[in-house]
Structures are given as structure tokens and as C-alpha cells.
Amino acid sequence: MRKMPTQTTLFRFDDSYARAVSGLSVPWTAAPVPAPEPLVLNNDLATELGADPAALREPSGVGLLVGQVPEGTTTVAHAYAGHQFGMYAPRLGDGRALLLGEVIDTHGRRRDLHLKGSGRTPFAREGDGKAVVGPMLREYLLGEAMHGLGIPTTRALSVVATGERVFRERELPGAVLCRVAASHLRVGTFQYAAASGDHELLRKLADYAIERHYPEAAGARNPYLALLAPVVQAQAELMASWMLVGFIHGVMNTDNMTISGETIDYGPCAFIDTFDPGTVFSSIDHAGRYAYGNQPRIAQWNLARLAEALVPLIDERVEAAVEAATDVLGGFAERYEELWSEGMAKKLGLPAPNPELLADLLELMHSQHVDFTRFFRALAAGTARTLFTDPEPFDAWAKRRETLLRADREAVAAAMNRVNPAYIPRNHRTEEALAKATLGDMGEFHRLLDAVSRPFDERPGLDEFTHPAPPGCPPHVTYCGT
Numbered sequence: 067m068r069k070m071p072t073q074t075t076l077f078r079f080d081d082s083y084a085r086a087v088s089g090l091s092v093p094w095t096a097a098p099v100p101a102p103e104p105l106v107l108n109n110d111l112a113t114e115l116g117a118d119p120a121a122l123r124e125p126s127g128v129g130l131l132v133g134q135v136p137e138g139t140t141t142v143a144h145a146y147a148g149h150q151f152g153m154y155a156p157r158l159g160d161g162r163a164l165l166l167g168e169v170i171d172t173h174g175r176r177r178d179l180h181l182k183g184s185g186r187t188p189f190a191r192e193g194d195g196k197a198v199v200g201p202m203l204r205e206y207l208l209g210e211a212m213h214g215l216g217i218p219t220t221r222a223l224s225v226v227a228t229g230e231r232v233f234r235e236r237e238l239p240g241a242v243l244c245r246v247a248a249s250h251l252r253v254g255t256f257q258y259a260a261a262s263g264d265h266e267l268l269r270k271l272a273d274y275a276i277e278r279h280y281p282e283a284a285g286a287r288n289p290y291l292a293l294l295a296p297v298v299q300a301q302a303e304l305m306a307s308w309m310l311v312g313f314i315h316g317v318m319n320t321d322n323m324t325i326s327g328e329t330i331d332y333g334p335c336a337f338i339d340t341f342d343p344g345t346v347f348s349s350i351d352h353a354g355r356y357a358y359g360n361q362p363r364i365a366q367w368n369l370a371r372l373a374e375a376l377v378p379l380i381d382e383r384v385e386a387a388v389e390a391a392t393d394v395l396g397g398f399a400e401r402y403e404e405l406w407s408e409g410m411a412k413k414l415g416l417p418a419p420n421p422e423l424l425a426d427l428l429e430l431m432h433s434q435h436v437d438f439t440r441f442f443r444a445l446a447a448g449t450a451r452t453l454f455t456d457p458e459p460f461d462a463w464a465k466r467r468e469t470l471l472r473a474d475r476e477a478v479a480a481a482m483n484r485v486n487p488a489y490i491p492r493n494h495r496t497e498e499a500l501a502k503a504t505l506g507d508m509g510e511f512h513r514l515l516d517a518v519s520r521p522f523d524e525r526p527g528l529d530e531f532t533h534p535a536p537p538g539c540p541p542h543v544t545y546c547g548t
Contacts, residue, residue, distance in 0.1 A: 076117045076127055077179070079135075079167030083249070084142050086274045089267050090259060091142035096133020096164055097185025097195065099242065101229025104128055105199065105508065106206055106515075108223050111246060115171050115179075115223070122224070131224045132242045133164060133184045141166055143187035147261060148254035148321030149371060151355055156261055158254060158321050159189025162197060165250065176278060178250050179223065182243040198238040199227060200500040201333070201545075203511060205243055207499075208332040211491050211518035217307045218300075219329040220247040239504060248328055251275055253372045254321030260375035272379055275325050288390070290379035295394050298369055300327025302398050305362045306405035310413065311487065312338040312438040316348040316544055318356045318364045320371050334544035337490045339534045341431040341438045347493070347544040362406075366398045412485045413442050415478040416470055423466060430459055437534045442486035446479040487521035489528065493542040494535040 084091050109119040121127050135141060143160040150158075164187070166179040182205070183197025206222035213219055223244040230240035251271075259268040276283045276293050286292035304327050308315065315322070316334035324330050334348035343359025351357070356364060373391035381387035407419035414424070431441060436453050444450040454460045471478055491514065499510040517531045535542070 076121055076130060077115070077167065077169050079139055079169060079179075080176075081140050081142070081165075081167055082176070082278075083165070083168070083251075083274065084140060087259075087267065087270045089262070089264070090145050090255060090271060091165070092145065092159075092188055093140055094143045094164060094187050095141060096135075096181060096242075099129075099132040099134075099226075099228045099230070101227075102128045102132045102242075103227045103229065104131070105203065105225045105227050105241065105503070106222075106511075108206075108210070108221065111221055111223050114173070115169055115177065115246065128226060130166075131181075131226050131244045132228065133166065133181055135166065139167060141181075143189055144250055144255070145189065145258055146252055146254035146321050147258040148252070148319050149257075149368070150319040150321070151351070154257075157189070157258070159258075160187055161190040161193050162186065162195040166244070175248070178245075178247045180245045180247060180250055182245055183228075183240065184242055194232065196228075196230070196232040196240050197242065198232050198234060198504075199225070199241040200238070200504050202241040202243040203500055203503050204335075204496065205245070205332040207491055207496065207511070207515055207518065208335055209245075209329075210515060211521065212313070212329055214519045214521045215307075215311055215487060215490075217311070217313075217329060218304055218327050220245050220324075222246070247324070247330065248326035249275075249278055249324070250330075251279075251325040252321050252330075253323045253325070253368050253375075254319070255325075256372055256375040257320060260378070265378050268375070269379055272376065279326050288380060290376050291390055291394060294369075294373055294376055294380075294391060295397070297325055297327070297372065298394055298398050299401055301365050301369060302362075302401035303327065303405060304329065305365045306402055306409055308361060309358075309406060310409040311490065312341075312358070314338060314345060314347060314356070314358045315361065316346075316351065316356055317546060318361065318368065320368045323365070323368045323372075325372075333546040336493050336496075336542060336544050338438050339493065339542075340435040341428065341441075342435075343432070347542055349543050349545050362399075362402050366395065369398060370395055409485075413482065414467065415446065415482045416467070417472060420470065423463070423470070426463055430454075430463060434460075439487060439490050440532065440534065442482065443488055443532075446482040446486065484522060488524045489517040489521045489531050491518050492531060492534065493544075494539055495531055497542075 112119040141164045145159045147156050148158050164181045164184045171177050186195030202225045206225050209219050209221040223246050226242050228240035231237045232240040259271045280296045283289050283292035322331040336347040338345045345358045346354045377387040410424050411419040434454050451457045499514045503511045517528045
């Protein structure tokens with residue numbers, strides 16, 4: 067008999083994943099929170115989920131956002147494996163996270179509500195299961211910035227301070243984030259199921275992923291190959307969107323790649339300032355594996371790990387399965403290059419891609435350390451020349467571009483400004499806002515959040531958020547936040 071969803075005063079929770087694939091999650095409960103206090107609540111997202119934002123600010127609502135669920139609600143920790151910096155870890159899982167449940171939003175979409183920082187689980191290893199204010203607010207901020215940019219992403223519903231002190235390099239205020247996702251199915255989820263040797267468990271997982279994300283695959287001659295294909299396409303689209311705005315994820319492990327194609331896990335992430343394909347911000351990425359320019363290649367590598375996990379389902383003849391999966395994986399590079407070229411043409415105001423013109427520009431921006439985000443807005447405004455220390459090579463490039471533009475220059479500039487953001491979470495501004503928020507001052511965080519939530523709409527009083535870090539700032543370094 068099908069279990070009825072659990073009704074709360076705010077959400078009607080379902081647990082379809084735990085029921086469909088019971089071997090890939092563990093029932094668990096959140097650790098008690100001594101003094102929960104909401105720091106930020108996403109009103110628009112709450113409404114989209116069918117909840118009353120005012121009710122979420124009441125004690126019972128805040129309690130729900132840190133895992134104090136009504137009796138009868140099943141919260142679970144997900145199991146998954148993953149390649150972390152290329153090294154396989156057979157058992158990772160939600161070490162400090164819990165799936166509160168699934169809800170059907172106002173658009174009829176099934177969404178996960180997932181806590182982060184809710185205490186130790188059986189997958190915690192040596193961790194304390196806690197999270198602190200700064201990294202949780204970073205995830206909230208970055209998720210809203212990416213959403214504003216039109217990039218598929220998980221989003222945070224809330225960040226709630228716990229009233230605890232959590233030790234990292236020093237004592238910091240604790241927090242719990244509530245994350246909303248199309249699902250939390252990852253490449254690493256499939257790796258875990260495949261490594262179990264239980265083909266029936268793997269099949270149940272794949273069938274669930276098909277039903278939830280790619281139902282059109284169910285009717286295909288080979289549904290599991292038909293599952294791989296749209297995941298490959300979704301990730302090609304995601305990588306192109308990251309690269310077009312200069313986003314660096316920083317920790318592209320296979321357990322951080324979703325089947326849905328959403329960006330997930332904003333740990334050591336950042337945006338590039340000056341254009342350099344080799345840019346790395348993460349303190350632990352010593353070899354530059356996840357550098358800005360490597361991200362498409364790494365995405366395809368991760369997808370190959372998904373294909374490996376699906377091999378037993380694609381065809382019982384291993385060689386035939388590998389050949390078929392390899393053909394599907396080959397579509398990644400073609401789709402990525404198409405989207406990257408088309409996207410860059412729009413950023414430059416060109417009617418069609420021009421690979422040679424683009425390559426020359428990127429080489430020029432790299433050699434003269436030109437700010438990636440500012441350049442495209444300045445190009446639309448006719449002021450890009452001022453960004454170059456030696457403007458003569460740019461002048462020559464600009465003349466070549468000029469011959470390719472449509473006659474209506476105002477329309478070209480307007481179209482460029484619709485795809486080139488004025489505001490991104492500048493690294494130095496983000497760090498300043500998070501440092502102040504950690505000390506209890508949320509004002510700068512909300513100002514930055516307002517700017518990046520509507521990144522294409524230039525507004526008075528926000529000019530400071532368009533500038534790169536001032537000269538003399540030390541190199542930006544990011545940390546995973548665990």
C-alpha cells in the first residue's frame with residue numbers, strides 16, 4: 067500500500083525516493099538546536115513551494131527549518147559514493163545533511179527540501195555534522211545569484227542560526243541551511259548503487275531517475291541509454307552557462323554532479339575577475355584539476371563515470387554497452403561547443419559565432435588581465451578600450467568586430483546587456499558581506515543579495531558591486547566550509 071504524504075501545517079511531505087530505493091538512504095533525525103533564529107528566508111521560493119513565508123517565521127516554522135518535524139515524518143540521509151579530485155571514495159553520503167521530504171510546488175514539480183548542517187549521520191566519518199553561518203550564507207547568496215543569471219541551480223529556502231558555537235579554525239556561530247532541489251540524485255548515487263553489485267537496486271534507482279526527471283526515456287527501446295543521453299545534454303548546457311559567466315565551482319567531484327542538471331554544493335566556488343583559464347580559488351585544488359578552463363573536460367569525465375555505472379543496465383554484453391554509452395558521451399563536446407560559441411556571440415553582440423574573433427579576444431583579455439564581467443558591459447557601452455593597459459591591439463580587434471555588427475547599434479547594446487550581468491557576487495564583496503554577517507551584521511549581505519538577484523538590471527546605489535577587487539588585495543582563496 068502506498069504511504070500517504072505527511073501533512074504539516076506548512077508542507078505536505080512525501081518520501082518517494084526512500085520508498086522506491088530503500089537501500090540508498092538511512093532514516094535519521096536532526097540534532098537538537100538550542101536557540102534557532104532565522105537569518106534569511108527566501109519569501110519567493112517559499113511561496114513557490116506553496117508555503118506561507120510568515121508561517122515559516124513562526125517558532126514552529128523555524129523549528130521545521132532545522133529538522134524539528136512532526137511525528138510520522140521520515141527524514142533520511144542519502145548514501146552515495148564519488149570520485150573526489152579523481153580518487154574514488156566508496157562511501158560518502160550525507161554526513162551532515164538530511165532530506166526533510168519532497169513537496170509538489172505550485173507548478174506541479176516535485177522538489178526536495180534538504181537540510182545542511184543538521185548534525186552527524188552514519189555517513190559523517192570524522193566530521194561533527196555541523197555548519198557555520200558564513201558558508202551557509204554563501205550557498206544562499208550564490209544560489210540566488212545563479213538563479214538570477216538563469217542558470218539551473220539548487221536554491222536555499224532559509225539559513226537559520228542555531229545558537230551553538232562550532233569549532234573550525236576558531237569558534238564560529240552555527241547555522242542550518244534548507245536547500246531546495248529538483249532532486250539530490252547524483253553521479254555518485256549511481257556509483258554507490260553500481261558498486262553494491264546489486265543490479266536490481268541499480269535498476270530501481272535508474273527507473274526512479276527516469277520517472278522523476280526524464281520520463282520520455284521510459285518508452286525508449288533502451289531506457290537506460292536513453293537516461294544517459296539527456297543527462298549528458300543537461301550537463302553540457304550547465305557547463306556552458308557556467309563558463310559564459312565566469313563561474314568556478316571549485317569541487318566538481320562526482321558526488322557534486324546532479325542528474326537533473328542543477329548546480330549543487332556551493333563550497334569553494336567563486337567568479338573569475340581577470341580572464342585566465344587557469345584560475346583556481348580553492349585552497350585544496352593544488353593541481354588545478356577544477357580550474358575554470360578545465361570544467362567542461364571534468365564534466366565529461368564525470369559523465370563517463372555515470373556511464374560506467376549504467377553499463378550493466380544498458381546491455382548485458384559489456385563491450386556493446388560500453389560502445390553505446392561512448393557514442394552518447396561523444397555528444398557532450400559537440401553540444402558544449404555549440405552552446406559556448408552561440409553564447410559568446412550573444413555576449414559580443416554578434417549575429418553569429420566567429421571562433422577566430424573570439425579566440426583573439428580571449429587571448430588579448432588574458433594577456434592584459436582584463437576583468438571578464440566588466441568587459442562585456444563596457445563593450446556594449448563603448449568604453450571597453452579603457453580596460454586595456456595597451457589599447458592598440460584592442461582597437462584593431464574592435465574594428466574587425468565592427469564590420470560584423472548589425473546596423474542598429476542601440477538594439478545590439480540592449481541585447482548584449484540582457485545576457486551580460488552588471489552584478490555578480492564579486493569575491494571581495496562576498497567575503498566582506500559574510501565576515502560582517504558572521505559578526506551579526508546582515509546589512510551588507512542583503513545589499514549584495516539584492517544586487518545579484520537581478521544581475522542584468524543596473525540600479526542607482528549599486529555601482530560598488532560592479533568593480534573588481536582594488537589593487538593590493540591578496541589573491542582570493544576559497545574553502546569548502548566543512
